[in-house]
Amino acid sequence: MLVRKLQQQDVRSKREYDESHVITALLVKKRAGKYLIPESVDLECVEYCVVYDNNTISLELMLKDDSTDDGKHRIVLGAAVECGRALTHLTRHPVLILRGGYELFSAMYHFFRTQKIIWMPQELDAFQPYPIEIMPGRIYLGNFKQACDPKIQKDLKISAHVNISMETGPFFVGDADKLLHIQIEDSLEANITPFLRHLCHFIDIHLELNSVILVFSTLGISRSCAAILAYLMHRNGQTLKKSWAYLKKCKNNMRPNRALVAQLSEWEKVVLGDIVTDIQNPPY
Numbered sequence: 001m002l003v004r005k006l007q008q009q010d011v012r013s014k015r016e017y018d019e020s021h022v023i024t025a026l027l028v029k030k031r032a033g034k035y036l037i038p039e040s041v042d043l044e045c046v047e048y049c050v051v052y053d054n055n056t057i058s059l060e061l062m063l064k065d066d067s068t069d070d071g072k073h074r075i076v077l078g079a080a081v082e083c084g085r086a087l088t089h090l091t092r093h094p095v096l097i098l099r100g101g102y103e104l105f106s107a108m109y110h111f112f113r114t115q116k117i118i119w120m121p122q123e124l125d126a127f128q129p130y131p132i133e134i135m136p137g138r139i140y141l142g143n144f145k146q147a148c149d150p151k152i153q154k155d156l157k158i159s160a161h162v163n164i165s166m167e168t169g170p171f172f173v174g175d176a177d178k179l180l181h182i183q184i185e186d187s188l189e190a191n192i193t194p195f196l197r198h199l200c201h202f203i204d205i206h207l208e209l210n211s212v213i214l215v216f217s218t219l220g221i222s223r224s225c226a227a228i229l230a231y232l233m234h235r236n237g238q239t240l241k242k243s244w245a246y247l248k249k250c251k252n253n254m255r256p257n258r259a260l261v262a263q264l265s266e267w268e269k270v271v272l273g274d275i276v277t278d279i280q281n282p283p284y
Contacts, residue, residue: 007046011035011053011083012102022052022105023114024124028083035083043091051087052098052105053079059097108137111155131156131214132251134228139203139213141228141251143220144169153214160206162199162215164192164223186222188259192230196267199227200234221253226260233264233271240268240277244284 008025010017017027028051029036043049056078077085084095098105106113130152131142146152147161147169161172163181172179180202184190206213215231217224225247232243247254256264261284269275277284 005046006048006050007041007043009037009049009051009083009087010102011051011079016054016102018115018117020106020113020115022102023112023116023127024119025052035086037087037090043087046091047093048096049087049091049093050096050098051080051084053083053101055101055103056080056097057100057104109155128152131216131220134215134232134247134250135207137212138207139215139228139231141220141224142214142216143224144216144218146220147171147214147216156214157212158214159211160202160213162202162213162224162227164215164217164227167218182223182227184223186218186257188257190223190257190259191263192223192226192260193263193266196230196234196270200231203231204235220251222256222260225251225254226256226264229256229264230267233268237271239272240264240279240284244277248283 006024008022009028010021010025011028011030012021014027014029017025021027026038026041028038037043058078059081080097080101084097087095128146128149131140131146133139134141140156140158142152144163144165144167147163148171152158153171158171160178161169161180163169163179164184166183166185168181180199182192182195182199184192184195203213203215215224215227217227228247229240229243232238232246233240236243261279265275265277265279268277
C-alpha cells in the first residue's frame, strides 16, 4: 500500500477556497449536514490528515444558548473539528486540526497560498520541503540544500546561518555577525563541545535582534540536530531527554550520532550541574 505523508482538507466555503487556499489542499463540501470527502482521497493511505477552516483556535467553542432561560452554555464545534471527527473512522492515524485556521496560517506562511486547484504530477514532484520550524518564525532546522536555496531564504526571511558542516554555503560568507560556521565532520570523531557556548550565545544574540536563524548541516539529521538540542537545553534549562522529545516531535528522523549524544550528555551537566538523562537507554 502506497502511503501518502500529507493530505490537507479545506472546509471553508467554495468562494473562500477559490479565492485562496493552502497549496494542494482539497475542498471538502458539505451536503445535508454531512461532509463529502473528495473521491480522489483514500485516507487509509494518509499518514497526516490536516483539516482547517477559517480560524479555529480550540477543539471546543463555547457559545451561549439564548433559547434557554437559565443562560447556560452549549458546546458548538468549529467546522474543522466537526469535519475532523467525521473523518476519524476513515483513517488509521489521528486527524489533525490546524490551529488558527487558514487566517493565521496564511498570514504566517503567505508563500504557501495559491488559487491553483489542479496540479500535474510533475508539479507536485517539484515541490521542495522547507526547513523544520523549531521556534515559530525564529529558528529553523534544515539541510545544506535548503540553506543554498534563495527562495527559502526569502520566504522564511532568514537573516542568520549556523552552518555545522564542512561545506561553505553561498550566503553571509565572510560576515561573522550573520554566519557561524562550525566545521566538523559527521563522524564519531567529531567534537562539537568546544563550540557549544559560542553557538548558544550566537543564537541568543540573534533572537534579541529579532533575526530569523537557520541551523543546518549536510543532511540536517545529525550535527544540526545536536546543535538544536544543545540550544534547547541551554535556553530552557532543561534535560537532554526533554529537549530530545521536543525535537523528535518537530523532526521525526532526527538522529545525532553516538559521539554527539555523549557530548550532549556532558553539556547537560554544564547546563544543569549534573547528568540527568540516561543515554544508555533508547531512544538515544
